[in-house]
Each structure stands twice: as C-alpha cells, then as structure tokens.
Amino acid sequence: xxxxxxxxxxxxxxxxxxKFSTVVNxxxxxxxxxxxxxxxxxxxxxxxxxxxxxxTVFWKSGFASVRIGGPNAKPLMSLWxxxxxxxxxxxxIGILFWSTAEPIDHLTKPPEFAxxxxxxxxxxxxxxSTMYLHWSFTPYSLYCVASLxxxxxxxxxxxxxxxxxxxxxxxxxxxxxxxxxxxxxxxLYSLVAGMAAALGSGILMINGGLHDLWGVPNANQWVxxxxxxxxxxxxxxxxxxxxxxxxxxxxxxxTRLLLGLALVPxxxxxxxxxxxxxxxxxxDYITHFLGRNLAVSKxxxxxxxVFAPDEWSKGYTVFYWAVWMAWAPITACFxxxxxxxRTVKEFMLVNFxxxxxxxxxxxxxxxxxxxxxxxxxxxxLAEVIATKGHESVSIAVLNQFxxxxxxxxxxxxxAFICFVxxxxxxxxxxxxxxSTGISPDNPEGNPWLKIVWGVTVGMVAWIMxxxxxGVEGVKTLSTLGGxxxxxxxxxxxxxxxxVVLFHRRLDCxxxxxxxxxxxxxxGAAGEAEGxxx
Numbered sequence: 401x402x403x404x405x406x407x408x409x410x411x412x413x414x415x416x417x418x419k420f421s422t423v424v425n426x427x428x429x430x431x432x433x434x435x436x437x438x439x440x441x442x443x444x445x446x447x448x449x450x451x452x453x454x455x456t457v458f459w460k461s462g463f464a465s466v467r468i469g470g471p472n473a474k475p476l477m478s479l480w481x482x483x484x485x486x487x488x489x490x491x492x493i494g495i496l497f498w499s500t501a502e503p504i505d506h507l508t509k510p511p512e513f514a515x516x517x518x519x520x521x522x523x524x525x526x527x528x529s530t531m532y533l534h535w536s537f538t539p540y541s542l543y544c545v546a547s548l549x550x551x552x553x554x555x556x557x558x559x560x561x562x563x564x565x566x567x568x569x570x571x572x573x574x575x576x577x578x579x580x581x582x583x584x585x586x587x588l589y590s591l592v593a594g595m596a597a598a599l600g601s602g603i604l605m606i607n608g609g610l611h612d613l614w615g616v617p618n619a620n621q622w623v624x625x626x627x628x629x630x631x632x633x634x635x636x637x638x639x640x641x642x643x644x645x646x647x648x649x650x651x652x653x654x655t656r657l658l659l660g661l662a663l664v665p666x667x668x669x670x671x672x673x674x675x676x677x678x679x680x681x682x683x684d685y686i687t688h689f690l691g692r693n694l695a696v697s698k699x700x701x702x703x704x705x706v707f708a709p710d711e712w713s714k715g716y717t718v719f720y721w722a723v724w725m726a727w728a729p730i731t732a733c734f735x736x737x738x739x740x741x742r743t744v745k746e747f748m749l750v751n752f753x754x755x756x757x758x759x760x761x762x763x764x765x766x767x768x769x770x771x772x773x774x775x776x777x778x779x780x781l782a783e784v785i786a787t788k789g790h791e792s793v794s795i796a797v798l799n800q801f802x803x804x805x806x807x808x809x810x811x812x813x814x815a816f817i818c819f820v821x822x823x824x825x826x827x828x829x830x831x832x833x834x835s836t837g838i839s840p841d842n843p844e845g846n847p848w849l850k851i852v853w854g855v856t857v858g859m860v861a862w863i864m865x866x867x868x869x870g871v872e873g874v875k876t877l878s879t880l881g882g883x884x885x886x887x888x889x890x891x892x893x894x895x896x897x898x899v900v901l902f903h904r905r906l907d908c909x910x911x912x913x914x915x916x917x918x919x920x921x922x923g924a925a926g927e928a929e930g931x932x933x
Contacts, residue, residue: 428879431722432714435883437707439721440695442886444707445893447541447693450752453548453744453900463903464745468736469555469840470909475741481648483750484655485738487758488821489731490543493602494723495535495658495762496815500770500797501790502534502716503527504781507771511712513697524771528681531763533692534717536756539724542889543735544752546728548744549896551736554840556907561838563587563729563888569895569906584833586884587729592853593881594726595826596860602819603627604791604865609812612795613805618788621866631819632858639824639831639850647828650821657814662762665769668801673772678764692717722882727826729885729892734829737843770797827853 456464467473475482506527508518516522549566559565564580603624610616610627617623638646666674695709695717709718739747770793774781784796798807830853831845832838838845904910 431879431883432718435886436709436714436718437695438886438890439718439725439882440693440707440709440713442725442889442893443538443542443721444693444695446545446889447538449893449897449900450537450541450544450748454748454753456900463900464743464748466552466556466744466903466907467909468551468742468744468747469740473555473741476738477648479746479750481652482738482742483754484651485647485821485825486735486750487658487755488651488654488818489735489825490540490727490755490822491535491759491762493598493605493815493819493822495759495766496794496811496818497601497605497791499531499535499763499766499794500781501785501793503531503767503771504774504785504793506530506716507774508782511710513710513712519775521775524677524775525680525684527771528677528763528767529684529688530716531767532681532685532760533689534720535763536759537752538693539720540752540756540759542721542724542728543731544748545896546732546889546892547735547739547751548747549736549892549899550732551739551747552896552899552903552907554736555740556909558908561733561832561843563733563833566729566732566888566892567895569898569902570891583888587888588830588833588853590726590881590885591730591826591830592857592860594723595823595857596864597723597726597881598822599628599631599819599857599861600865601791602631602815603861604789605794605815606812608788608791609795609808609815612792612799613808613812621862624866625862628858628862631816631823632854634816635820635823635827636851636854638820639827639854647821647824650817650824654814654817654821657810657817658762661811661814662765664801664807665765669769669772674764674768677768677771681764682760719879722879722886724882725885725889726881729888730829730833731826733833734825737829737832740840766794766797773797773800823854823857 453463477485503524504527507523510516510518510523510526514523514526516526546566549569550563553559553565553568554561557565557568559568560576560580562576562580563583564575564577567575567583604619606627607616607618607624611618638650641647694706695713697705697708697710697713699705735751739751742750770781773779779796779800781793781796784792788796794811795808798804798811801807827850828845831847831849832843833845834849834853835845899906
C-alpha cells in the first residue's frame with residue numbers, strides 16, 4: 401500500500417489510468433449512491449430557510465433589523481465593495497468555465513424525466529432553466545446560511561473564530577470545546593478539495609485559451625504545473641496584503657471585468673432570442689422549483705419519491721450541491737467576518753438576493769449565447785466538447801465575435817483574476833481558522849499558514865487534473881469534499897433556525913440581554929452592599 405501511494409509513481413504517471421483514478425472514481429460513485437439524498441435534503445432546507453428569512457424582512461420582524469456586531473457597529477466597506485467581494489468569493493471561476501459548456505451537455509443529452517427531444521427548443525429551455533437551478537438561489541442559500549450563522553455567533557454571541565461556534569445555539573459551550581477542532585479540520589479538508597476542484601477547472605481553461613492563442617502545449621502536465629504555480633503565487637501574495645488592500649481592490653476590478661464581458665454578447669447575439677429563451681427558462685425554473693429542489697424521481701412502477709435523485713441528477717445537480725457545500729463552511733468564516741456593521745436585511749440582499757440575480761443574468765447571456773450558436777448551426781459546440789474538452793467551449797464562443805484575440809485575452813485575464821480573488825479570501829479564512837488568538841480586533845491569521853494552504857491546494861489540483869481524469873477528476877474531488885461538509889451544514893441550518901426564533905435571547909446586544917445583565921449587576925451590587933453591612 402505504501403509503495404502504491406509513493407510520490408514517484410504519481411509524478412511518473414504510473415497511476416494513469418490505473419489504481420489512483422479507479423479508487424477515486426469508485427469512492428465518488430459510492431458517495432453519490434449512498435448520500436445523494438443528503439445533499440438534496442441539505443440544499444432544499446437551506447433555500448427554504450433563506451426564503452423564510454427574506455419573508456421576515458417583509459414582515460418587518462425584529463430579526464431583520466439585527467445588526468451584526470451590535471447597534472453601534474460601523475460597516476467595514478461600501479455596499480459595492482461588499483457585493484464585489486461576495487461575487488468573487490463565491491461564483492469565481494465557475495461561471496466562466498461552466499456557463500457555456502454545461503448548457504450544451506443538457507441540450508444534447510437532456511434527462512429522461514424531462515421528456516424533451518435533444519437539440520430542440522424545449523431542450524434549450526430546460527438547459528437554461530437547469531443553469532438557474534445550479535447557479536442561483538439554491539447554491540447561494542448554502543453560503544448564506546453558514547455565513548449568517550457564523551457572523552451572528554462570532555460578533556453577536558461573542559464566540560471564538562471557529563466553525564464550532566456556528567453550533568453554539570444548539571450545543572452551547574460544548575460546541576467550542578475539543579470537538580470544534582475536529583469540525584475545523586474536516587471543513588478545512590472539504591475546502592481544500594473544493595478549491596482544488598475550482599483551481600483545476602481554471603487551470604484547464606487558461607491552458608486551453610493559451611493553446612488557441614499562442615500554441616502553448618495543451619494538457620501537458622508541466623505547463624499545467626506552471627499555470628497552477630502562477631495562480632497560487634498571486635493569490636497567496638494578494639491574501640497576505642490583507643482584506644482592505646488585495647482582496648478588496650482585486651474584487652472591484654474583477655467584478656467590473658465580468659460586467660464588461662457580459663456586455664459583449666449583447667452586441668452580436670439577437671437580444672430577442674436571449675430574452676425570450678430566458679423568459680421561458682425562468683418560468684420553467686419557477687414552476688419546477690419545488691420538485692427539482694426536492695429531488696423528486698419516479699420508480700420503475702411509477703411511484704414518486706422525494707429526496708431520491710436519479711442518475712442524471714447525481715451527475716449534475718448533486719455534484720453542484722457537493723461543490724458548494726465543500727466551499728460553504730470555511731467561506732462562511734470570511735463572508736461572515738466582512739458583514740460586520742450590516743443588518744440581517746442587508747446581509748440577505750448582498751449574500752443571497754443580489755448574487756442570485758447576477759447569476760441568472762449571467763447565465764441568460766452566456767448560456768443563452770452558447771445555445772444560440774449550437775441550435776443555429778453557427779458552431780458545433782458539442783463537437784468542441786468531444787474533441788477538445790469542456791474547457792475550450794468558452795473560447796470557441798468568443799471566437800465567433802469580432803476582435804476574438806483581444807476578447808479571449810481579456811477573458812483569460814478575467815479568469816485568472818477571478819480565481820485569485822476567490823482564493824485569497826479563502827486563504828485568509830483558512831489561516832484564521834488554523835490560528836489562535838483571532839478576534840474582531842485581530843482577524844488576520846498567520847501569513848505563513850496562507851502560504852502552506854495555497855501550496856497544498858495547488859498541489860492537489862495539479863495531481864487531480866494530471867493523474868485523475870481532468871475535468872472528471874475535478875468533479876470527483878468536489879463530491880468527496882462536499883460529503884463531510886453536508887453533515888455540518890444540516891446542523892448549521894437547525895442552529896440558524898433557532899437564532900431566527902430566539903435571537904433576542906442569544907444576541908449579547910439585544911435589549912432583553914441588556915436588561916438581564918443590568919439586573920444581574922444590580923443584584924450583585926445589592927448582595928455586596930448587604931454583606932458589607
């Protein structure tokens with residue numbers, strides 16, 4: 401066994417396509433078969449809770465007006481910077497990689513339960529609707545629940561900077577004992593897997609673009625290694641400069657780059673096609689929202705089952721839930737930290753509503769453009785996937801526009817910055833979770849830990865894309881990383897629900913607690929005076 405896992409075998413490629421890839425793929429299949437229902441349960445209750453919290457905003461409940469950090473807390477940054485960081489920390493490289501490639505998969509190979517013809521208009525509507533499902537409200541709810549619970553626990557309940565703190569509404573002080581270190585370790589593992597998966601996608605996409613532009617060797621393990629090193633080096637440096645310098649500035653630049661990219665297709669693709677397809681897809685998404693989030697499936701006898709994803713859902717929807725869950729807990733530490741000074745209402749807008757709307761708009765433009773070219777016959781993107789891989793689809797789409805070389809260069813720059821901005825925030829959170837003495841006044845972890853985590857993520861990503869099946873290896877890693885995080889996410893959902901219901905008892909800054917503290921102090925003073933007499 402030790403000989404099988406030796407580094408020289410990995411580097412020499414003796415595990416391709418041998419035991420390493422086989423073992424990983426078997427583990428992935430087992431996780432999906434045994435725990436696909438758990439991912440679906442977690443995603444459904446997460447989005448349900450977020451929608452319920454949004455309803456409390458309209459009901460003008462007390463919880464919506466709770467301010468993270470207390471009534472006198474001042475926001476760390478502007479709403480625009482906050483939104484930019486949220487977008488870049490969460491969506492990141494995913495929307496650039498999958499927004500054009502994934503809908504082509506759904507168009508050419510639609511799921512059986514949809515009962516639509518491959519390549520048809522109905523299949524195109526389903527494809528775009530599926531993009532909304534995978535990239536908007538449901539996945540953002542996973543981030544939002546964990547982030548809001550962490551922010552409330554760290555700032556308003558004055559708990560330590562640890563993921564165990566998110567469970568204190570359920571388990572009290574027992575949640576931040578020795579078990580907290582175990583929770584942190586599991587979540588760090590999950591994020592390493594999730595970040596390595598995203599980094600792997602970014603490396604492959606950048607390599608594909610460089611190959612098309614300047615003939616750089618494609619899928620060469622050493623070229624992939626150089627790209628990985630460049631990305632890791634940049635985001636480690638950016639993360640080391642702190643929140644208000646590297647992360648804030650890069651997020652601002654990157655969001656503007658994304659908005660600029662989104663404008664390009666609008667000049668060259670019929671707007672009516674995008675709007676009509678988007679409208680039909682949005683209606684399909686709304687009307688099937690409950691069923692698809694409940695993972696409803698049919699047995700051979702026609703019996704309906706809930707939280708029982710079929711094979712198609714396991715390969716796509718459940719995979720995405722696993723990806724987002726792998727990122728959610730540790731990312732929550734960062735998103736919760738930067739929410740200081742904001743109300744719950746503002747938090748829900750910036751971390752749930754606005755990013756989801758942004759994602760729907762992005763998918764309407766880019767996924768709609770890919771579907772337009774595929775269904776119109778201008779370019780066979782399905783053939784591009786079959787011959788060059790998913791990472792080449794976005795480049796093929798951009799090549800249909802004038803000034804393609806400039807656009808592709810601009811796109812690759814955006815992709816590079818996109819991953820850097822998402823990664824440096826997580827490096828910051830990982831270093832803080834791994835450090836001691838973290839407080840609201842001293843939130844930054846040891847800079848050396850950022851380097852260690854950055855190198856670890858880069859190595860794992862490089863090994864997976866070189867020796868475990870490329871994109872498929874990336875998908876497998878995401879699923880394996882999301883499994884342990886799913887159990888924690890379920891507990892966090894329950895903990896946040898208790899906070900929503902009993903926030904006045906749990907919030908150190910609430911009027912109820914202020915009265916209790918005042919009475920306690922007065923009582924103690926009275927007892928002391930009585931004893932002195």
